[in-house]
């Protein structure tokens with residue numbers, strides 16, 4: 001704050017007061033009306049939304065279905081409740097390292113404030129020395145400032161360090177909390193396939209948690225430091241300028257806070273929407289990378305550009321909207337919080353000389369100009385610090401709104417995971433009455449039984465009215481039917497990926513007893529050995545008395561042993577999805593099946609890219625290893641490896657019975673073989689007699 005002649009400050013203040021209060025009431029009233037109109041205009045401008053933003057808000061509010069619709073990310077009682085819930089996860093206990101670091105941060109903040117107060121005193125001393133032309137006092141002051149610089153620098157850096165560490169601890173705790181629930185169970189499948197509330201759970205788990213943690217850590221120091229500064233600086237200022245001097249900045253800021261709250265848009269909602277849009281944008285890049293080969297072959301670049309440009313322009317427009325609002329808020333913030341406080345500041349600084357205690361002060365200083373100037377500089381320092389602290393305290397409301405936005409996003413994830421845990425999910429249902437109904441899973445060794453189980457898609461769409469069959473160990477089952485009739489869905493329900501709405505399913509309790517081999521297998525990043533033993537680790541492989549030699553033998557049966565040689569051994573790490581061909585990937589998944597040797601294996605078109613003669617080896621070997629096969633396939637050449645047939649007609653009906661391919665009366669089988677032959681050779685199909 002520039003040093004001004006004290007008399008002119010007081011004159012200015014008095015003129016200001018007279019202008020509004022006593023002298024010119026008409027002009028004063030006009031100014032107040034003008035200011036009120038300007039405020040109203042600003043509020044409308046800040047709180048109005050573009051039409052596309054309204055849609056996004058509606059979408060963001062999909063969640064708040066119950067109760068009155070409130071903007072997401074509002075700072076209210078609900079937010080505090082949610083925040084408390086997450087704080088319990090972020091700070092696990094009183095004796096945790098987080099509490100230790102927060103305590104450390106609090107101590108560092110106190111020390112920082114004490115150092116600032118001491119520095120203000122020293123500043124005053126230096127000015128006193130200059131005006132008195134007292135060289136010793138001046139040099140002593142400079143030396144003291146230098147001495148204070150060392151602890152101040154250490155404390156400043158320590159504050160930064162502690163804040164970053166606390167944010168990282170918070171992130172770690174929350175990430176672990178979500179990982180345990182999201183990845184350990186089947187929720188990562190269900191959150192995208194059954195529920196339509198969260199489009200980008202990956203964004204929530206990565207970026208949003210990180211932002212929440214940083215925002216909370218910043219907020220602690222942005223709130224607690226100013227709060228502490230306010231207490232300590234006010235106390236000190238009270239001692240030197242009296243109660244009026246302290247009350248004035250407070251009144252000013254209280255008025256500013258009310259006005260700010262009146263015109264401020266819900267930055268929490270804006271943040272929540274922005275995070276959603278960021279997630280969608282990232283998700284599309286992820287899609288392109290994931291399907292790069294297909295997109296490149298289709299020459300789908302133009303289509304992808306159109307799609308990604310649209311998503312990015314939504315994000316861009318939303319960011320512009322936020323930046324514009326921040327611009328208008330910035331003007332208002334500055335006017336009230338920064339420049340407004342200058343005016344009030346000068347009034348306070350003039351108080352020792354012109355205020356109610358001026359007589360006493362002037363007697364004490366005996367009119368010593370150097371002492372008055374020194375006090376002025378010290379008071380300026382104190383006041384600047386106090387003003388800054390109050391200003392920061394008010395502006396951190398914006399940070400609080402951001403935190404409210406991130407908290408809402410995380411709470412949504414929490415709600416969905418909790419719902420999935422109890423088998424509840426939300427999506428547009430064809431038959432909404434079904435949501436609360438559930439069938440029963442029964443533990444049974446060595447058999448799979450479906451008793452009156454309706455096959456329904458997650459949206460309640462009836463694929464097959466009711467399915468019943470019993471399969472004992474050693475009864476190899478072929479599952480057939482037209483595309484989209486619900487073959488895979490039967491096993492999704494059996495594997496508890498989709499809800500069981502009615503009937504009962506008996507199956508072995510041990511998850512590992514039923515193994516699923518899909519058409520496109522998952523090949524995780526890792527060694528060649530990992531591809532065979534997934535999801536086991538080497539330690540589990542050793543416990544199962546499996547050796548690298550046995551793994552190589554498995555690969556040999558599947559004629560995959562050349563890959564071990566070519567890639568340089570079982571320890572070689574590669575991105576196997578890119579390295580292996582379609583048929584190799586499928587055979588690798590079969591190697592995994594042989595390694596795990598489950599009681600039952602669901603083979604879902606798992607050999608569609610494998611040559612027919614190699615397919616025979618695959619199925620014969622699986623049976624030799626004691627695995628009961630449940631094969632979902634359209635290939636009639638596979639029927640001979642099975643004893644039973646579960647056949648869906650594509651119109652909601654099915655049949656289950658023995659399959660005897662050797663009997664000539666098995667017309668259905670022969671028809672299928674003939675159809676396949678004609679497709680392969682291009683010759684017309686021959687008519688068979690029933």
Ligand SMILES: Nc1ncnc2c1ncn2[C@@H]1O[C@H](COP(=O)(O)OP(=O)(O)OP(=O)(O)O)[C@@H](O)[C@H]1O
Pocket residue numbers: 193194457458459463481482483484485486487488489490
């Ligand atoms: N998550 C889902 N939500 C709603 N419907 C789904 C979902 N997944 C699949 N479906 C629908 O359920 C029906 C049955 O799918 P399913 O995968 O069981 O067919 P399928 O008989 O195995 O077909 P194909 O022979 O083509 O593999 C299909 O119409 C499909 O569109």
